[in-house]
């Protein structure tokens with residue numbers, strides 16, 4: 001692997017007697033889509049929170065784009081391009097689809113280019129927003145109110161809002177949750193198109209989606225990584241099959 005974009009070393013976290021992250025060491029490649037799977041309560045969302053800075057670690061080191069960010073707060077990590085989509089992004093219901101993305105672009109602009117000349121700003125933000133909508137397949141809906149979008153399209157809109165922050169790594173926490181088959185397929189197609197352009201960490205329960213999308217998969221059980229490898233390696237791993245015993249949709 002070339003230099004990883006994200007390195008996790010010996011991450012541990014307990015809530016009282018409950019160890020939710022147990023000595024997790026992982027590297028995320030600079031252009032890989034890395035899925036994290038595991039049974040309910042395995043500690044996947046907690047791990048994402050430890051990467052973004054929302055969940056403070058007991059022990060461990062997080063290195064992002066070559067910099068030790070272990071002690072940096074959430075906003076400082078976000079400014080460096082560590083971008084979480086879902087569960088934090090707020091879609092503004094009174095705005096159109098395009099306005100939502102342009103507003104996200106403006107918010108990013110304000111924090112990173114404070115002295116940019118005002119004149120060229122609006123057109124530039126608009127172009128950036130349109131390009132992001134193109135990438136997620138929502139350009140035809142740009143002028144519609146955000147509230148008119150389906151649940152699946154709203155997830156796509158949230159990805160467009162994440163893209164305008166110029167992410168160096170996208171963290172996607174259960175993007176397919178609550179989606180029907182058709183909506184899932186649309187989102188798989190969007191993520192497939194983004195794959196290779198942005199490194200991504202994907203936490204997801206939909207195994208069919210995960211095994212098609214991921215370059216590598218890590219399996220978390222009781223806060224520990226019990227397996228990490230290509231989809232084929234993970235599928236064949238006896239410890240993984242044991243952990244998923246009885247779950248018929250395991251790919």
Ligand SMILES: Nc1ncnc2c1ncn2[C@@H]1O[C@H](COP(=O)(O)OP(=O)(O)OP(=O)(O)O)[C@@H](O)[C@H]1O
Nearest residue numbers: 015018020038039040041042043044045046047205
């Ligand atoms: N703030 C907290 N205080 C106490 N326990 C917590 C806290 N946050 C999470 N936990 C516990 O940590 C464990 C891991 O939770 P987490 O949400 O990270 O799992 P998960 O793998 O994302 O689960 P799911 O797939 O169901 O979303 C669970 O047992 C949960 O109850």
